[in-house]
Amino acid sequence: MDPNEERRSMKAQKAIFDSLHFVTDSMQGIQERCVCGRRLVRERAPAEVFDYLPGKRFFTCKEYKDDGMHYRQPWVCAVEEELHIMKTRLEECEEHKSVVVKLEVENQELKAEVEKLIARVSELEYAA
Structure with missing residues (x-):
């Protein structure tokens, strides 16, 4: 393989992995929008799926694809x-x-102290 082509391929793979990391890192709390900009919808898993509880709820991107970017x-x-x-x-x-x-x-x-100091200054003014 050509070294330049290999370098470009590695950079492209790194960009994909960085994007995946940013997506997974940003999934904190209840999101309103996906990283792609689409609105998230609430959905329930169909009852036919047996790998988890039927009716499990999700926040899902409207354009969800299982590519890690949504x-x-x-x-x-x-x-x-x-x-x-x-x-x-x-x-x-x-x-x-x-x-x-x-x-x-x-x-x-401090306000009480200032009031005392103002009273003391006025006493000193009258005394002088």
Whole structure:
């Protein structure tokens, strides 16, 4: 085989593998669109398929082909991932909320200190 042709072939294969990696890496939570840009539909597996539970639900690309470049994600996995993402966001919000409460308390303390300093300055002005 010609070395240039072999190099082109290897680059093409690498591009395909990179695309597959990007697709699988992007399947987090409930997606609204496939990487191809098509809308995802909810579907149920037919009862005749016996390799998994009949009636299993999926989020599937309208143009789904089993080439790895389109989404077909089990509904349960997508919901579990979405719940995990939401739980992580909630924990982050709770952390931010605790920081805000601490800052509000500190702000009130600083306001009280400023009021004391203003009163002290006015006393010193009248004394002078």
